[in-house]
Amino acid sequence: GSAAGAAKPGEAEVKELRYQGNAGSVTYPELAEDLGYLGDIKLKWVGNTTSGPQDIQSAATGQTDFGGAFNGAIIKLKAAKAPIKAVIGYYGSDQRSFNGYYVTDDSPIKTARDLIGRKIGVNTLGAHHEAVIKEYLKRAGLTPEEIRQVQLVVIPPVNTEQALRQGQLDVGTLGGVLKDKALQRGGLRPLFTDVDLFGPFTAGSVVLREDFIARNPTTTRTFVQAFAKAVDWAQTHPREEVVARFQKIIAKRGRDEDATTVAFWKSTGIAGKGGVIADKEFQTWIDWLAREGEIEPGRLKPADLYTNAFNPYANGSGS
Amino acid sequence: MADRRSAPATGTALSEREPLELPTGLDRHVAPVAAPAYQPSVRTSRPSALARRTRRLASRAVTKSGAILLLLAAWEVLPRVGVFDRVFVPPLSEDLVVWYGLLLDGPLPEHLQASLIRSLSGFGLAIALAIPLGLLIGWYRPVADALTPLLEVFRNTSPVALLPVFTLILGIGETSKITFVLYACSWPILLNTVSGVKTVEPLLIKSARSMGLGPVRLFQKVILPAAVPAIFTGVRLAGAYSILVLLFAEMVGAKAGLGYLILDTQSSFRIPEMYAGIITISALGLLFNLLLLRIERRFSTWRTT
Amino acid sequence: MADRRSAPATGTALSEREPLELPTGLDRHVAPVAAPAYQPSVRTSRPSALARRTRRLASRAVTKSGAILLLLAAWEVLPRVGVFDRVFVPPLSEDLVVWYGLLLDGPLPEHLQASLIRSLSGFGLAIALAIPLGLLIGWYRPVADALTPLLEVFRNTSPVALLPVFTLILGIGETSKITFVLYACSWPILLNTVSGVKTVEPLLIKSARSMGLGPVRLFQKVILPAAVPAIFTGVRLAGAYSILVLLFAEMVGAKAGLGYLILDTQSSFRIPEMYAGIITISALGLLFNLLLLRIERRFSTWRTT
Amino acid sequence: MTTTAVTTKIGIRDVRKVFQVRDAGEPFVALDGVDLDVREGEFLALVGPSGCGKSTLLDLVAGLTAPTAGEIVIDGTPVTGPGLDRGIVFQQYALFPWRTAQANVEFGLEAKAVPRRERRERARHHLDLVGLTGFEERYPHELSGGMRQRVAIARSLAFDPDVLLMDEPFAALDAQTRESLQEELLRIWDKTGKTIIFITHGIDEAVYLGQRVAVMTSRPGTIKEVVEVAFDSRAGDLRADPVFGEYRHHVWTLLRDEVAAAQVLERKAATSRG
Amino acid sequence: MTTTAVTTKIGIRDVRKVFQVRDAGEPFVALDGVDLDVREGEFLALVGPSGCGKSTLLDLVAGLTAPTAGEIVIDGTPVTGPGLDRGIVFQQYALFPWRTAQANVEFGLEAKAVPRRERRERARHHLDLVGLTGFEERYPHELSGGMRQRVAIARSLAFDPDVLLMDEPFAALDAQTRESLQEELLRIWDKTGKTIIFITHGIDEAVYLGQRVAVMTSRPGTIKEVVEVAFDSRAGDLRADPVFGEYRHHVWTLLRDEVAAAQVLERKAATSRG
Numbered sequence A: 001g002s003a004a005g006a007a008k009p010g011e012a013e014v015k016e017l018r019y020q021g022n023a024g025s026v027t028y029p030e031l032a033e034d035l036g037y038l039g040d041i042k043l044k045w046v047g048n049t050t051s052g053p054q055d056i057q058s059a060a061t062g063q064t065d066f067g068g069a070f071n072g073a074i075i076k077l078k079a080a081k082a083p084i085k086a087v088i089g090y091y092g093s094d095q096r097s098f099n100g101y102y103v104t105d106d107s108p109i110k111t112a113r114d115l116i117g118r119k120i121g122v123n124t125l126g127a128h129h130e131a132v133i134k135e136y137l138k139r140a141g142l143t144p145e146e147i148r149q150v151q152l153v154v155i156p157p158v159n160t161e162q163a164l165r166q167g168q169l170d171v172g173t174l175g176g177v178l179k180d181k182a183l184q185r186g187g188l189r190p191l192f193t194d195v196d197l198f199g200p201f202t203a204g205s206v207v208l209r210e211d212f213i214a215r216n217p218t219t220t221r222t223f224v225q226a227f228a229k230a231v232d233w234a235q236t237h238p239r240e241e242v243v244a245r246f247q248k249i250i251a252k253r254g255r256d257e258d259a260t261t262v263a264f265w266k267s268t269g270i271a272g273k274g275g276v277i278a279d280k281e282f283q284t285w286i287d288w289l290a291r292e293g294e295i296e297p298g299r300l301k302p303a304d305l306y307t308n309a310f311n312p313y314a315n316g317s318g319s
Numbered sequence B, C: 001m002a003d004r005r006s007a008p009a010t011g012t013a014l015s016e017r018e019p020l021e022l023p024t025g026l027d028r029h030v031a032p033v034a035a036p037a038y039q040p041s042v043r044t045s046r047p048s049a050l051a052r053r054t055r056r057l058a059s060r061a062v063t064k065s066g067a068i069l070l071l072l073a074a075w076e077v078l079p080r081v082g083v084f085d086r087v088f089v090p091p092l093s094e095d096l097v098v099w100y101g102l103l104l105d106g107p108l109p110e111h112l113q114a115s116l117i118r119s120l121s122g123f124g125l126a127i128a129l130a131i132p133l134g135l136l137i138g139w140y141r142p143v144a145d146a147l148t149p150l151l152e153v154f155r156n157t158s159p160v161a162l163l164p165v166f167t168l169i170l171g172i173g174e175t176s177k178i179t180f181v182l183y184a185c186s187w188p189i190l191l192n193t194v195s196g197v198k199t200v201e202p203l204l205i206k207s208a209r210s211m212g213l214g215p216v217r218l219f220q221k222v223i224l225p226a227a228v229p230a231i232f233t234g235v236r237l238a239g240a241y242s243i244l245v246l247l248f249a250e251m252v253g254a255k256a257g258l259g260y261l262i263l264d265t266q267s268s269f270r271i272p273e274m275y276a277g278i279i280t281i282s283a284l285g286l287l288f289n290l291l292l293l294r295i296e297r298r299f300s301t302w303r304t305t
Numbered sequence D, E: 001m002t003t004t005a006v007t008t009k010i011g012i013r014d015v016r017k018v019f020q021v022r023d024a025g026e027p028f029v030a031l032d033g034v035d036l037d038v039r040e041g042e043f044l045a046l047v048g049p050s051g052c053g054k055s056t057l058l059d060l061v062a063g064l065t066a067p068t069a070g071e072i073v074i075d076g077t078p079v080t081g082p083g084l085d086r087g088i089v090f091q092q093y094a095l096f097p098w099r100t101a102q103a104n105v106e107f108g109l110e111a112k113a114v115p116r117r118e119r120r121e122r123a124r125h126h127l128d129l130v131g132l133t134g135f136e137e138r139y140p141h142e143l144s145g146g147m148r149q150r151v152a153i154a155r156s157l158a159f160d161p162d163v164l165l166m167d168e169p170f171a172a173l174d175a176q177t178r179e180s181l182q183e184e185l186l187r188i189w190d191k192t193g194k195t196i197i198f199i200t201h202g203i204d205e206a207v208y209l210g211q212r213v214a215v216m217t218s219r220p221g222t223i224k225e226v227v228e229v230a231f232d233s234r235a236g237d238l239r240a241d242p243v244f245g246e247y248r249h250h251v252w253t254l255l256r257d258e259v260a261a262a263q264v265l266e267r268k269a270a271t272s273r274g
Ligand SMILES: Nc1ncnc2c1ncn2[C@@H]1O[C@H](COP(=O)(O)OP(=O)(O)OP(=O)(O)O)[C@@H](O)[C@H]1O
Pocket: B034, B035, B036, D019, D020, D021, D028, D030, D048, D049, D050, D051, D052, D053, D054, D055, D056, D057, D091, E141, E142, E143, E144, E145, E146, E147, E172
């Protein structure tokens, strides 16, 4: 009984979508709206989100109509039996936008094996960073026993650089502006980056409630289409133009936020054209979670988790 | 004389009644210092009295647990009938099953231990720091003048906002976690101690001073005992906080602990496990509170009989 | 007679001295109910007394602000000399410049307003709920029996752990934010009120009851005034919490507010702006506390001079 | 309502009051078999050794505590709690520290829903009666011990109850103030026909004020004897009357025996413990 | 040190005490120009109308408050605070509610660092002295008014100070207990040579106990007259001595004039206000 936002049978489809934004950045639906792709659909900003899991939970409980998070989080939410479906990818890593796992220049850590018994700082457990690290360690051939000896320590991203330099951490996870600023100051070198490990990949997707999709097929199609076109627009336009557009949108919406980080935007990081999702972008994390014992092996297949059915760029690509 | 004759009968009639409603309630509950209006123990030899007493105890037990049972029932039923979303608020029984699993062969004992050490250390330190400090501030004008402004600034600065500063200065190890608990627990103890000291009956202070008690003795023998009820209120508040703030203390750099468990399971959507963590934290807090109440009662036997 | 002659001289000598150290300190500070030992106002006609008084006030002002100034100085200097990393802890002056900018043509007033509305609503509701409830629990055994267990369970359950449940039930709008503040503020008020009621001098209750006061009147005319000091301690604690918990209340689905500002700036690494937010929150808390102290003083004139 | 004789205002019937003193094994019997009828409009003085249970008895009559056994009736109705018909002056004043003298006196009148204006008048009047004009706005802690006691007296008088229960009301007053308040009390009693139970340690006072003087025994307290005090006339200086001296002596003797008995009890207790 | 006469123990020199009563414009003068020398080993009784400043004066001698003007010297040294040489019995007992009778009496002894064993002995002894054997383990709220006062007396006696300051110590006691404690106090005084200032409202008591009786005037309090009480011999029933009656009458007259004066003052105040 949580589908508060869904239209009741017989009623017209929902045309106003509630969502949580991100302070200081522009999400693709917002871009789509600005580009005029949304048609009769209106967006209703209810506030900003603090984390992906919180965002998709809000969507799952009907507080909002869509939300996005790391694919691993989506798998977990689905495993918890929440009726959601990923419809499009919205962030990821490529050569320009990626997350790196950094050590200080003088650090003795050179290989994955050196990490045994060391501390790695991550922003939150059970999410993107942890998943990448575990995958890295596995691919480097460490046994599960050895992997267990690598300590993951939660630390706010803001504190990561400083903790790393002070020696409280052996490895720090950095991305985005924080990474750029930290690298500017020098003295850090990457141990590995996620894009090295996986190649360009989409890491997170936007989800809708299944009942919402069922009751609002047209709205869903329009929304995902607009979303995909916005992604494509950002993927295909020059960086400067995208940044300028983002800055314009931020200035226009008047949320009193700081637009400086937008200037650091480099790329969408989304692998598939128009945000089309690939099987492996879920399968990797399903395997990881099964290894960690968080989900029963074989219970979830990528197909249960996402659909490209509404994405106009899907023909031929993906599964 | 006819009056006197009838007296025993009437007397029995009265003693068969329940104690006078208002006075007894007051004497027993609000005004424990006053003599109990009514002493059932004197008449336990009469079986009817005993039976009535048992009945009363039983009915009190029902009142006492009624609200709780209602809550638990709601927790079980509402998700089942679909008022709450079962995914996010699973029925109590499911949570308990998971809890039991975590306890028996899961990581719960380890989390519990890690948290307990942090809570108790921080709480203990808060008591050891805040009570003497509160006594000093309540007592010495110069100390109050010198420290109050600074303390008020800190009291009004969220430890969570300061978390980065905390980790900056204290690192991300146990020190910063325990300090965090200490920080959060100190304020209720401090404020209540100060207020306890300030409301000590002045005549008692006068009396002690007239017997030549120095400041230290005066503290120990008059101010402290007189302020005990107020201090304990603060301590009980702090007791709850020492457990509650685990959630923040274990937000940074934790590898185990109940707060960590809750945060971790919450972000991983292991909802029943999250509730298992919340249940454990609440139970721990309740236990702690019970313990503190016991100790408080011991400290104030002169009041509570 | 020789004794009497010498008296005025000695009298002057004594009045030239500072007041007796310990007694005065006590009478004025700890034991405000006692008569002030010493009344400088009687002698203000003498200029030396006036000068001395001014000097004393000045020296007290220094003691009072000394610790604060030291803290502020440390905040300014330590980052500059490199003890703290300037990037993470910018010198105070930088933060203040940013703060001033935010205040004048930045979004600070809007954030402030959003937060104030939430804090004050939650705080006001907490007072309106917790004081009567505390009085009832402290007073009526049956109410205490029925509610205490449930309340203890809630008191020991972290609102932050329950945040998902909160938003689930109340949505992510203002309701859930205000409820969150209310929830956090209620406990200190409740506990202190209960304890205040329980330590009311029983003789006063007896006296009031002997004059035929009904329960309601007794509440209003005896229990409440007698419990005021304890209640106010709780209210002051709650006052601070009402501001501090904004950080959590505004964690989910907020569009403005100081907590939102801090979280937002922190996550986007706008450190000076984050400190501007923290400074504002602390200042707000201090102001609030000052206000509450004023009100408390008004309620207890009979004590404080 | 009037099954008992019309003249009985307060009937104390075989009253027993037991206190349980914490861990102490056997309960402490404060009052045992107290039987006493106070007549309508009577001024009864109650004397007894310190700790014999006088205040305890007054609490019972006031309805502030319930007897362990026995019964107290007022106007034929058993007492089940305090009532507006009874006013009490406690041994320890019991003023509200947050109220001025004036407001303390008004307190009882508020309970009786006396209009504000009249309340103020009555409070002023009674404070004047006890010699506290000019101290109306003082808080209790700004008053001397005797002044506080007088505020308590003024409060009970302003309350104007049918039955006045006074526990050593004049103990903290100097001889002159005491005498003038005694006169005042007698005047009011005479005028209003109140029933008064007046506990005192002054035998002179008891004999002077009381129509009857009830003497209590010590531990467990019970009524030893009720002495009828009958003067041919209450005019003139009663205290100079030779009959006064006789009553005085009689009561004094009764009390002395009691105190001696109590002391013997104590010695025994002391020696039996070593 | 001994510029004053050797016999002076406590010198009260032109002492003035003023209270500021909140918003009231002019300050309240409680004591003005109080001059009094108490001799070494003297038993001085202090009487005066209620509210005249007796307790205030005692506080000053105890060093608990400082005079607004004037000076108090003990053994030639100005008083600057309380000291172990002075013990005080407050008008309102001031027992510690969280301590039993026994522990209350031991309280002062702890301050004096008396060893535990001796403390217990002395406390027991003095509780016995005031007739409270068997009540050692009672908390104050489990004692009657008179019993509490006796605990306070026992505490001050056990404390064994050089100077004993007693504020109406026997006010809540019945005649017999009072008499026996008077005897006890005189015995102790005789034996130990303490200097005692004893406030009382009983003129009999003042004349009986005091070597001198100081009579105070009302508002502002000052010493009106100090009456030397000299009996040929203190043996026999002093109270029956006709000289006793004379002294009694003299003090009574002094006091009556004072109370009358005070009442005139009040009437004036009352009429001037309307
Ligand atoms: N709450 C109590 N618990 C135990 N014993 C009590 C309690 N209250 C009174 N007592 C005892 O009951 C007895 C009678 O006390 P009560 O106060 O009635 O005496 P009293 O006659 O008024 O004495 P006094 O003249 O000294 O005031 C005393 O021995 C006292 O110790």
